[in-house]
Amino acid sequence: MTIVQQVAPKIPDVTEAWDLYSTLFADINVMAAQRHLMTADEFAAVYYDQRVLKFYVHDKNNALAGMSVLTQNLGAWPLISPPYFARRWPEHFARRAIWYVGFVGVAGRHVHGFRELIRNMYAHVIPDSGIAVMDFCTYNVTQRRLPDVTLKLLSWMNPAADMELADAQTFVVYRFDRSGEVT
Numbered sequence: 688m689t690i691v692q693q694v695a696p697k698i699p700d701v702t703e704a705w706d707l708y709s710t711l712f713a714d715i716n717v718m719a720a721q722r723h724l725m726t727a728d729e730f731a732a733v734y735y736d737q738r739v740l741k742f743y744v745h746d747k748n749n750a751l752a753g754m755s756v757l758t759q760n761l762g763a764w765p766l767i768s769p770p771y772f773a774r775r776w777p778e779h780f781a782r783r784a785i786w787y788v789g790f791v792g793v794a795g796r797h798v799h800g801f802r803e804l805i806r807n808m809y810a811h812v813i814p815d816s817g818i819a820v821m822d823f824c825t826y827n828v829t830q831r832r833l834p835d836v837t838l839k840l841l842s843w844m845n846p847a848a849d850m851e852l853a854d855a856q857t858f859v860v861y862r863f864d865r866s867g868e869v870t
C-alpha cells in the first residue's frame with residue numbers, strides 16, 4: 688500500500704518573507720525611477736492584509752525562493768487608482784474581475800519559480816474571465832522582456848491569453864547643467 692502524505696503549503700513568517708522580498712527588489716529598485724521596494728512596515732501591512740493573496744515557491748531544500756501577491760480588491764494596493772480601472776473596464780470592475788499583481792519576485796537560483804507563481808496566481812483570474820494588471824518598469828520591459836515572457840507562460844495555460852498596454856508613466860529630466868555646451 689502506498690501512503691500519500693499531504694504536505695500543507697509552507698507559509699513563511701513575515702521576517703523570512705521580508706528578507707527574500709527586500710533582497711530581490713533591492714536590485715530592481717536602482718533600475719526604476721518609481722520606487723520598487725516597499726519599506727518593512729509597508730511590506731508587513733501587505734503581508735497581513737487578508738485582501739491580498741500571497742503565493743510562495745520553495746526550492747528543493749524547502750527554503751523560500753519566490754513570492755508574489757495578487758488582489759481583486761484594488762483599494763488594497765496603494766498608489767493605483769480604482770476609478771481608472773472602473774472607467775476602462777466597467778463590467779469587469781463591477782464584478783470584481785480586475786486583479787492586480789502587486790509584485791512577483793523569484794531568486795535567480797530557482798528554475799521554474801516564475802512559471803509556478805504565474806500559474807498559481809492566474810488560476811484565480813482565468814476561471815473568472817478576469818483581467819490581470821501588472822506594472823513593469825522600463826528595464827523589465829526593454830531588457831528582460833517580462834511582459835512578453837509572462838504572456839508566453841500564460842499562453843501555455845490558456846491559448847486565448849492576450850495582452851494590451853493599459854497605461855505608462857514617463858519620467859522626464861529637465862536639465863540645466865549643459866549651458867556651456869549650448870551654441
Ligand SMILES: CC(C)(COP(=O)(O)OP(=O)(O)OC[C@H]1O[C@@H](n2cnc3c(N)ncnc32)[C@H](O)[C@@H]1OP(=O)(O)O)[C@@H](O)C(=O)NCCC(=O)NCCS
Nearest residue numbers: 711712715789790791792793794798799800801802836839
Ligand atoms: C522577474 C523575475 C520574477 C523573473 O524570474 P526569472 O526566473 O528570472 O524569469 P526568466 O525571465 O528567466 O524566465 C521565466 C520563465 O519564462 C521562460 N521564458 C523566458 N523567455 C522566454 C521566451 N522567449 N519564450 C518562452 N519562455 C521564456 C523561462 O524559461 C522561464 O521558465 P522556466 O523557469 O520554467 O524555465 C525575477 O527576475 C525577479 O524576481 N526579479 C526581481 C524583481 C522584479 O523585477 N519583479 C518584477 C516586477 S514586480
